[in-house]
Amino acid sequence: MQKEMAYSFPDEVLKHVFTFIQSDEDRNAVSLVCKSWYEIERWCRRKVFIGNCYAVSPRMVIRRFPEVRSIELKGKPHFADFNLVPDGWGGYVLQWIAEMAGAYPWLGEIRLKRMVVTDESLELIAKSFKNFKVLVLFSCEGFSTDGLAAIAASCKNLRELDLRESEVDDLSGHWLAHFPETCTSLVSLNISCLGSDEVSFSALERLVDRCPNLRSLQLNRGVTLDKIANILRRAPQLVDFGTGNYAAELQPDVFSNLAGAFSSCKELKSLSGFWDVVPAYLPALYSICPRLTSLNLSYATIQSPDLIKLVSHCPRLQRLLVLDYVEDSGLEELASSCKDLQELRVFPSDPFGAEPNVSLTEQGLVAVSLGCPKLQSVLYFCRRMSNAALVTIAQNCPNLTCFRLCIIEPKTADYLTLEPLDAGFGAIVEHCKDLRRLSLSGLLTDHVFEYIGTYGKKLEMLSVAFAGDSDLGLHHVLSGCESLRKLEIRDCPFGDKALLANAAKLETMRSLWMSSCAVSFGACKLLGQKMPKLNVEVIDETEPPDSRPESYPVDKLYIYRSVAGPRFDMPPFVWSMDEAVKILH
Amino acid sequence: MCTPLEHEYLRFAETCSMESSEKISSSSVESIEDKTRKTSLNLKRTELRLGLPGSHSPDSKVCLFGEDLESNDTSNGFGVTPLKKLGSGAKRDFSYAIDGPNEKWVFPCDEKNLVPPANDHVSAPSTKAELVGWRPVGSFQKNKKASNFAKKSDETSGDGGRLYVKVSMDGAPYLRNVDLKTYNNYMELSSALERIFSCFTIGECSGKGVAKGCEYVVTYEDKDGDWMLVGDVPW
Numbered sequence: 152m153q154k155e156m157a158y159s160f161p162d163e164v165l166k167h168v169f170t171f172i173q174s175d176e177d178r179n180a181v182s183l184v185c186k187s188w189y190e191i192e193r194w195c196r197r198k199v200f201i202g203n204c205y206a207v208s209p210r211m212v213i214r215r216f217p218e219v220r221s222i223e224l225k226g227k228p229h230f231a232d233f234n235l236v237p238d239g240w241g242g243y244v245l246q247w248i249a250e251m252a253g254a255y256p257w258l259g260e261i262r263l264k265r266m267v268v269t270d271e272s273l274e275l276i277a278k279s280f281k282n283f284k285v286l287v288l289f290s291c292e293g294f295s296t297d298g299l300a301a302i303a304a305s306c307k308n309l310r311e312l313d314l315r316e317s318e319v320d321d322l323s324g325h326w327l328a329h330f331p332e333t334c335t336s337l338v339s340l341n342i343s344c345l346g347s348d349e350v351s352f353s354a355l356e357r358l359v360d361r362c363p364n365l366r367s368l369q370l371n372r373g374v375t376l377d378k379i380a381n382i383l384r385r386a387p388q389l390v391d392f393g394t395g396n397y398a399a400e401l402q403p404d405v406f407s408n409l410a411g412a413f414s415s416c417k418e419l420k421s422l423s424g425f426w427d428v429v430p431a432y433l434p435a436l437y438s439i440c441p442r443l444t445s446l447n448l449s450y451a452t453i454q455s456p457d458l459i460k461l462v463s464h465c466p467r468l469q470r471l472l473v474l475d476y477v478e479d480s481g482l483e484e485l486a487s488s489c490k491d492l493q494e495l496r497v498f499p500s501d502p503f504g505a506e507p508n509v510s511l512t513e514q515g516l517v518a519v520s521l522g523c524p525k526l527q528s529v530l531y532f533c534r535r536m537s538n539a540a541l542v543t544i545a546q547n548c549p550n551l552t553c554f555r556l557c558i559i560e561p562k563t564a565d566y567l568t569l570e571p572l573d574a575g576f577g578a579i580v581e582h583c584k585d586l587r588r589l590s591l592s593g594l595l596t597d598h599v600f601e602y603i604g605t606y607g608k609k610l611e612m613l614s615v616a617f618a619g620d621s622d623l624g625l626h627h628v629l630s631g632c633e634s635l636r637k638l639e640i641r642d643c644p645f646g647d648k649a650l651l652a653n654a655a656k657l658e659t660m661r662s663l664w665m666s667s668c669a670v671s672f673g674a675c676k677l678l679g680q681k682m683p684k685l686n687v688e689v690i691d692e693t694e695p696p697d698s699r700p701e702s703y704p705v706d707k708l709y710i711y712r713s714v715a716g717p718r719f720d721m722p723p724f725v726w727s728m729d730e731a732v733k734i735l736h
Numbered sequence: 737m738c739t740p741l742e743h744e745y746l747r748f749a750e751t752c753s754m755e756s757s758e759k760i761s762s763s764s765v766e767s768i769e770d771k772t773r774k775t776s777l778n779l780k781r782t783e784l785r786l787g788l789p790g791s792h793s794p795d796s797k798v799c800l801f802g803e804d805l806e807s808n809d810t811s812n813g814f815g816v817t818p819l820k821k822l823g824s825g826a827k828r829d830f831s832y833a834i835d836g837p838n839e840k841w842v843f844p845c846d847e848k849n850l851v852p853p854a855n856d857h858v859s860a861p862s863t864k865a866e867l868v869g870w871r872p873v874g875s876f877q878k879n880k881k882a883s884n885f886a887k888k889s890d891e892t893s894g895d896g897g898r899l900y901v902k903v904s905m906d907g908a909p910y911l912r913n914v915d916l917k918t919y920n921n922y923m924e925l926s927s928a929l930e931r932i933f934s935c936f937t938i939g940e941c942s943g944k945g946v947a948k949g950c951e952y953v954v955t956y957e958d959k960d961g962d963w964m965l966v967g968d969v970p971w
Contacts, residue, residue: 641869642867
């Protein structure tokens with residue numbers, strides 16, 4: 152009797168229970184329990200995340216999950232950020248939108264990263280989804296302000312419009328005026344990518360005025376400093392604010408107006424923007440600095456003394472993005488003032504200069520590692536490093552989850568011992584047991600990969616450039632890193648052997664990128680033939696890979712697992728190694 | 737029967753006579769595996785083995801961290817070992833994807849192919865004048881790169897682009913990079929330069945900067961390579 156009851160929950164009850172299960176991993180586990188749970192679960196899954204838009208087709212997603220309300224898609228590989236993926240490679244969202252327009256009339260949220268979004272796609276979104284609420288276009292391209300106008304005009308209950316880091320064809324600043332007077336629902340608006348061209352400021356003011364729930368606003372560079380006070384006074388409830396241009400001739404009334412406006416924002420915790428900073432205006436921020444948890448100064452060309460002053464006012468800072476103008480002295484101040492720091496990113500102000508233009512070395516990072524026990528995420532550009540420093544950092548920060556170091560000159564050795572930096576990075580992976588993301592640089596041999604393979608058991612993403620001696624390096628990583636999902640490699644002497652010997656591993660990963668390595672065309676073909684669940688794509692803009700001997704190395708290789716088979720939108724310079732696809736096209 | 741060591745490698749033998757007429761597909765893998773187990777194949781000579789540089793003898797095993805592979809083998813022998821947890825736990829229907837990270841694939845090839853391709857095919861990127869995508873500063877920083885080359889400074893938009901200029905002071909150990917757009921006139925520029933280089937100066941520099949009574953004057957190198965005195969050309 153009691154046994155029977157356990158199996159007799161009505162579907163509605165199970166469905167209700169499942170709504171409390173949010174994470175994709177848990178949902179996937181639920182759907183594996185039995186067929187009926189699979190069925191119930193798939194009908195009530197509302198949110199889908201697709202890390203590679205080519206891993207599955209829209210039709211397959213729709214077939215399995217008929218009632219999705221929120222979708223997130225990623226397109227191009229990460230190295231596209233560094234111009235390694237030629238234009239026209241792919242990542243088009245239009246087909247997804249077109250299919251979802253028919254299947255998901257209640258779709259409310261679309262989040263895209265590194266995808267090509269045309270005005271046509273935006274117009275389709277605008278007219279297909281009546282309950283559309285959230286559009287996030289992170290590092291996307293292909294659209295103009297005309298497409299944005301369509302979204303603004305049609306989406307009556309739009310909550311979020313976030314265009315961070317996207318490339319937009321700025322045809323007219325008047326698209327903002329297309330938000331109807333009845334639109335009062337905005338919570339988040341990020342137009343920081345729109346550059347220096349003017350956005351209709353009066354339209355922006357009116358929009359901010361009528362949206363009392365606006366919490367996050369990032370202006371673009373075209374908005375001048377004197378206008379900030381106007382905006383802030385209309386939105387004192389802001390939590391996250393991005394200034395536009397932060398430069399103007401110092402005038403006392405402008406300054407006091409600005410300082411007053413900032414101080415009226417009692418909820419403000421996060422600041423960004425700060426193009427063209429005039430340091431004299433920084434004290435206008437002092438009233439809110441004690442509450443600040445996140446500060447993005449990566450566009451701010453302010454020098455170390457001004458940065459030190461600012462940072463010393465922000466004891467609660469958890470996240471800091473800054474240029475290397477901060478210098479070692481600034482980072483030392485950071486280490487002593489900001490004990491809650493979790494994330495630090497230091498960008499190069501002059502990455503292509505032959506000599507250092509600032510006094511920023513490994514010492515700055517060591518100081519932060521010592522002073523900030525909660526440090527979890529690091530992105531650091533510098534010009535010199537030592538194994539000793541890396542070992543110290545590793546020992547000071549065992550909780551690091553993300554460590555990305557970029558020593559600007561490739562193959563730079565330990566400046567003290569002139570040895571490779573294998574031991575230093577080895578210490579990082581050994582001590583930081585929860586490390587999920589790692590980027591290597593400097594002079595590195597196969598040994599560093601041995602360490603990574605041995606200790607990097609939780610490593611999910613690894614970026615490698617100008618490192619290693621032989622296939623053994625790649626073999627260590629592919630055979631040792633159990634949690635590896637994304638591997639991206641450039642300019643390393645890795646060839647066929649390790650790749651072929653670990654072919655099965657590639658099916659457990661999202662993707663592998665290799666460019667300027669030594670993988671032969673023949674090996675790519677073999678992999679493509681033997682592994683039907685992998686899409687093996689060769690990218691070559693100069694000539695077809697089969698016009699050369701099979702032993703010739705390919706220029707760029709992108710391998711990803713897919714249940715959708717080879718894609719149909721490849722440009723002429725991308726060749727699929729799938730047996731079913733003709734090589735010549 | 738294959739020895740346990742040989743059995744670490746699942747061979748797709750294109751040279752295997754049993755398979756030559758079969759296409760390899762996931763559904764037929766199991767049967768191939770059975771067949772290769774049963775036949776006494778001696779494909780060692782054509783096996784591609786991984787080894788530390790210099791150790792290419794046919795009997796060498798791959799050594800990782802000083803331990804040889806056999807001790808890392810949890811199970812092999814002849815049976816299909818239980819799947820270790822992989823990624824999202826999806827089941828795999830390839831039985832050759834057996835043992836997770838310790839699985840060894842071998843694609844047989846002629847010994848001639850063990851020789852890596854001629855090095856002249858592989859270009860030496862470090863000799864290239866400009867590496868694509870290095871430094872990896874990302875699209876986030878695209879504005880900065882563009883302005884470093886002063887591409888946008890010609891545009892009509894008000895504060896578009898930035899104008900980075902290297903400033904060197906004789907005797908200073910390193911140069912400074914300065915964005916001319918942040919200054920509105922020569923006075924601001926000279927006081928900023930004064931400030932930036934103050935750690936190196938021992939002489940007096942009046943607040944008037946370039947104007948009078950200062951030991952140092954600001955000069956710049958124009959596009960013809962000539963040294964010009966700052967102040968002649970309007971800001």
